[in-house]
């Protein structure tokens with residue numbers, strides 16, 4: 001099998017082991033299409049992977065992720081690993097993890113939920129990771145994967 | 153158990169011990185009220201009732217409860233007559249009203265509004281219904297009614313009839329009943345069955361659950377028949393409503409098959425799901441159920457105010 005060559009980045013983040021097909025969604029939720037530092041964003045789709053069969057990879061130049069951003073990735077791509085690159089070397093590597101409580105990054109799918117009408121930070125309790133299921137702290141409605149992805 | 157300052161937002165926040173504590177406190181207050189006629193526990197305390205959508209019965213029940221505890225009541229019954237109409241946020245309304253009161257009861261058309269109000273307010277907040285989400289005091293008074301009629305809840309066979317899909321009261325009642333050793337008969341038109349996730353949760357929690365659309369086939373088994381209205385306003389589609397409207401009517405003929413001890417409950421108001429001829433039978437307890445709302449709400453008000 002030939003190794004796929006994607007140019008290395010000097011400083012930034014490599015998000016690896018994204019389930020195949022979810023790479024674009026990762027770029028979308030992190031708003032990497034509008035990266036303000038002028039850095040390059042590289043997306044590899046359907047790369048052969050020992051672990052996943054096929055995977056997507058996202059490389060972002062000159063950007064390190066906040067905890068909130070890592071939590072967002074976890075919801076879209078729970079298998080993802082985050083590599084922090086400095087001077088072309090991986091200096092830190094960790095797996096994303098879905099937190100017990102998701103604050104601020106998700107909209108409630110219930111159109112009648114108070115969070116759509118008042119100034120309030122949304123809050124969801126993760127009631128199951130596989131399949132992904134969360135409950136709104138305010139209206140108590142549960143949301144499943146499809147609705148969660150649509151409301152990130 | 154110290155409840156001072158506690159909010160009452162969702163039946164999900166309650167443990168079985170909490171429920172039992174409220175029920176026994178209600179029982180004590182009902183007895184004291186009967187003996188003395190009037191209580192003074194909440195003397196000098198003010199309840200604010202904020203009804204952003206009208207619900208006269210619930211509001212009167214809370215007001216009656218506060219007056220019977222010796223306290224007083226302020227509030228509004230319709231958002232259109234208050235500053236809310238001018239576009240004030242719920243947050244600001246709550247921050248203002250709490251300056252005038254010791255406890256707030258809120259009813260609001262948006263789900264989650266009561267939870268938000270409780271987070272904003274320093275004083276305790278009691279949820280009197282938020283959209284189609286929660287109405288915990290209704291559930292507590294339903295449990296109180298069952299317990300008063302049978303001196304127990306464990307061991308009973310309880311039928312929930314009507315709109316089990318959209319019906320808020322039956323969802324939280326079923327969840328609360330899961331704390332007890334009961335058998336639940338879920339009786340509804342096929343289209344209005346109890347949501348699957350609730351049925352699964354009930355089974356996981358060890359409740360024996362039977363689902364059917366045939367009331368007459370199971371009525372002979374039941375100790376309690378809890379009837380709900382099929383609510384037009386909850387239906388996203390009028391056609392869907394018309395198909396199930398009037399699916400059930402509990403009348404004396406239907407009740408011929410029932411056990412002598414069967415108790416028929418209803419959160420009221422009813423439309424045509426219980427014929428008025430049933431009112432005179434010993435089965436009907438829905439007006440006693442209304443009365444029971446007062447001691448239960450007295451208990452909650454007194455507990456969160458820390459005065460009983």
Ligand SMILES: [Zn+2]
Pocket residue numbers: 108109110113114115136137138139140141264
């Ligand atoms: Zn919500």
